[in-house]
Amino acid sequence: MSDSNRPTVVIGVTGCVAIYKTCEVIRLLQKRGVRAKVIMTQHACGFIDPTMFRSLTREPVAVGLFDDPSDPIHHISLAKEADVFAIVPCTVNVIAKIACGIADDLLTTTALATIAPIVIAPAANVNMYEARVSKENRDRLRARGVRMVEAESGYLACGDEGRGRMAEPADIVEAICAELGMSRDLEGKKVLVTAGPTVEPVDPVRYLSNRSSGKMGFEIAKAAARRGAEVFLVTGPVALGDPAGVETVRVETACEMLDAVERRFEEVDIAVFAAAVADMRPATPASRKLKKGSDADALARIELVENPDILATMAHRKSRQVVVGFAAETDDVVENARRKLRSKGADYIVANFVGEGGAFDADDNEVVVVGADGDRSYPRLPKAAVADALFDCILGDR
Ligand code: PMT
Numbered sequence: 393m394s395d396s397n398r399p400t401v402v403i404g405v406t407g408c409v410a411i412y413k414t415c416e417v418i419r420l421l422q423k424r425g426v427r428a429k430v431i432m433t434q435h436a437c438g439f440i441d442p443t444m445f446r447s448l449t450r451e452p453v454a455v456g457l458f459d460d461p462s463d464p465i466h467h468i469s470l471a472k473e474a475d476v477f478a479i480v481p482c483t484v485n486v487i488a489k490i491a492c493g494i495a496d497d498l499l500t501t502t503a504l505a506t507i508a509p510i511v512i513a514p515a516a517n518v519n520m521y522e523a524r525v526s527k528e529n530r531d532r533l534r535a536r537g538v539r540m541v542e543a544e545s546g547y548l549a550c551g552d553e554g555r556g557r558m559a560e561p562a563d564i565v566e567a568i569c570a571e572l573g574m575s576r577d578l579e580g581k582k583v584l585v586t587a588g589p590t591v592e593p594v595d596p597v598r599y600l601s602n603r604s605s606g607k608m609g610f611e612i613a614k615a616a617a618r619r620g621a622e623v624f625l626v627t628g629p630v631a632l633g634d635p636a637g638v639e640t641v642r643v644e645t646a647c648e649m650l651d652a653v654e655r656r657f658e659e660v661d662i663a664v665f666a667a668a669v670a671d672m673r674p675a676t677p678a679s680r681k682l683k684k685g686s687d688a689d690a691l692a693r694i695e696l697v698e699n700p701d702i703l704a705t706m707a708h709r710k711s712r713q714v715v716v717g718f719a720a721e722t723d724d725v726v727e728n729a730r731r732k733l734r735s736k737g738a739d740y741i742v743a744n745f746v747g748e749g750g751a752f753d754a755d756d757n758e759v760v761v762v763g764a765d766g767d768r769s770y771p772r773l774p775k776a777a778v779a780d781a782l783f784d785c786i787l788g789d790r
Pocket of ligand 1: 606607669699717719752
């Protein structure tokens with residue numbers, strides 16, 4: 393994945409009236425957590441000003457091969473950036489050029505240079521679309537592995553009726569997401585996720601906590617939402633904004649986190665406990681700030697009591713829910729995770745290596761998913777990819 397957080401789709405836009413639907417394709421992709429970057433042909437700029445796509449994507453829009461002085465080999469960098477290269481809409485002319493390997497502008501050179509999967513959504517007048525040569529060109533590209541989202545029949549902009557109207561944005565987005573490995577396989581499911589640290593007050597200004605940033609839990613919540621689930625995220629204090637389309641509850645302490653989890657647990661299908669919950673809390677937090685001098689004794693001897701174990705509590709109450717815990721380990725990672733699997737009653741424990749590179753606050757993570765039937769190890773991956781791997785695991789087993 394080229395962007396550490398989000399998959400990137402480079403969208404080539406050619407000159408055709410269906411271009412207005414490209415805006416909706418970009419919006420739908422963004423809702424699913426996908427980053428879109430646009431390349432336009434000169435003819436496309438005759439239909440829509442690049443400002444429209446620049447505003448929608450909040451990314452520069454590329455048009456000419458040599459327009460960007462900071463990037464002298466722009467078609468190669470765009471080709472490498474793409475996790476999927478999509479051409480929406482694609483004229484019969486551009487399809488013909490790509491089928492023949494013609495690379496005479498930024499869009500077609502990028503199409504030739506990329507090794508990413510290619511998705512094409514053609515649009516044309518019915519006679520141009522049904523022309524034998526156009527069909528042959530589409531067939532040639534399909535035979536080379538290009539995913540063609542065929543045009544539909546209907547009333548065309550030129551006034552004719554017939555095949556040639558570009559497919560609906562939702563269908564094009566499904567095709568792109570399928571190439572990205574982002575299907576809607578959690579549609580109809582409810583997922584609960586805990587994330588971040590808990591903070592346990594010592595006095596009004598001091599607390600016990602840990603270094604969790606919430607990134608892992610937030611990526612899990614985002615992945616579940618992308619894959620169609622209704623998602624409830626309960627997070628301790630973190631510097632991350634609420635993920636789009638996720639009901640987010642912010643708490644401070646372990647007891648508040650348990651309370652928020654209990655409110656939702658009954659109704660969910662999958663619960664993932666990625667939070668780094670403080671095991672202990674000060675028994676009686678002081679109501680005023682403790683002073684170094686006069687309260688030195690109290691500060692030196694803070695009495696701690698055990699926090700509720702949220703994962704174990706919920707796992708022992710589970711009926712149909714799949715319950716997933718995390719384990720931050722430095723050594724004997726899999727053995728410790730297996731022990732936690734049994735003691736906490738979870739269906740899976742995701743063991744992350746917190747040694748070199750770390751799991752806390754990093755953008756990537758190296759995990760082993762330990763389940764009753766065995767382990768699955770993954771290389772160090774962006775946390776977004778770890779989240780998807782976890783759901784692939786859960787769904788693959790059921
Ligand atoms: O937030 P990041 O910076 O992205 O870092 C991610 C992470 C390293 C925090 C995350 O991937 C992780 O490993 N979370 C769990 C860390 C941890 O506290 O492990 P543990 O061994 O203490 O707890 C095991 C499991 O029990 C966890 O699922 C935890 O949520 C749960 N637990 C623990 C204690 C407690 N009182 N209640 C719990 O529910």
